[in-house]
Amino acid sequence: MDIRKILEIDEIYDLQKKLAEIMPHKHLREEYFDRIIANGADIKRDFIRDIYQEEAAQRKPLKQDYTPSSLCDLFFHIANPDKNELFLDECAGTGSLAIAFISNGCQNCVCVEKSSTVFIMLLFNLTIRNISGYAIRQDILTGSVAEIFRLTRGDKYSDIQKTDILPENRFLTAVSNPPYSLGWSGTPDIRTEGWGTPPKSKADYMFVLDIMHRLGNRGSAYVLLPHGVLFRNNTEALIRQQLVCSGYLNAVIGLPDNMFMNTQILVVMLCLSKIKSNDVWIADFSRYAVRQGKVNVLENEKIHEIAEACHKRQYIQKTARRVSLEEIRENEFNLNIPRYIDTFEPEELPDVRELVKSILDTDREIRETEIKIARMMQELTGEDYRNIFGEVMQLWNSADTAGRE
16 A cells, blocks of 8 residues: 555655645545555554654654554553553554554543644544544643544544543553653653652653553553663662552563664563552563564564463563562662573583594594595505505504594
8 A cells, every 4th residue: 555645645754744634624534544445554553653654753853763563562462451441542653552452452542642743643543443532742741732632433433523621540551652761851740749850861750650640540551661761870760669669560571672663772661550569570571572674573472472471470480570579679679680580591511422422433534534545545656655555554543442442
């Protein structure tokens, strides 16, 4: 499917402008939706993301790393949401995570995204999939809201209505892949009370605090972040300590590198829950991916294996275990995964007997080759080399006798 041809645009950079023209008009947008579906669009996959991230994503200024499909599927299977409940996708981008949940049977979502360029693509992605919920253009860090759209299920596609009413923050399930280590104002507010304020240079924990603020009493959140959140010091260390001691940090899941289109950064999933835990399940699944083209992916079998292990909090040798709060305290609340999961595989020592046998066999082969050469030389040169041949045979017999001894 060529989305450019269907939408009558020349470059992917024109996509935002085109969608801004058609999305406000129900008849016009549904006409384009019909064309897209008729041309074989796979609505179980974020085809807008696949095109946009390769050609137009702004990695450096906006830290745009769109969530790949296998990670989206992993989010769904680990979160295991109630499909009838409203779920939250923060920093939604084009809606890849929400689409994974929708494709697996969820129909009600709230998606929050700051970028005006990407937001119209998010609205498109939700509407064409006929979901109910909200699309909110909001800066998570400041809390400033620019636009709110209420989506309701229609005959084929969602109906859109602009509103001033925000949904209530009592989510049972919330997911997020926010911009990594983004700078921000560092201004404390109600979300940071009792936790501390993340540093201006890195807003990672501000996204964590925001999503925790939006959870209901029994809610759970799953946030993808760079590994630095596990061990960086100062205010981040204090927030990390409180998450552990409060029992809200349920699991830390290390994932493979090179899973994103535009960066090779290592990421970790923090699993948070208002249902308190007495320990933290820490896992290293960095070796579970396979290479596909330019990136690493998690195959379906591995996704289900990881999700099941997480739900059961399984012990897996050199991969995953439950870690007590006491042990984490002894490590000064540093959650760097290698402190708890030893993935070292010692090199297997060779069998000495087999090694000696191999050396003797090689030595024997060398001597046999020398004899063949000597015989060939005797045949070629006659009498002059017979004495040499005799000497070689004598050396062979002596070496063979020594080897047997």
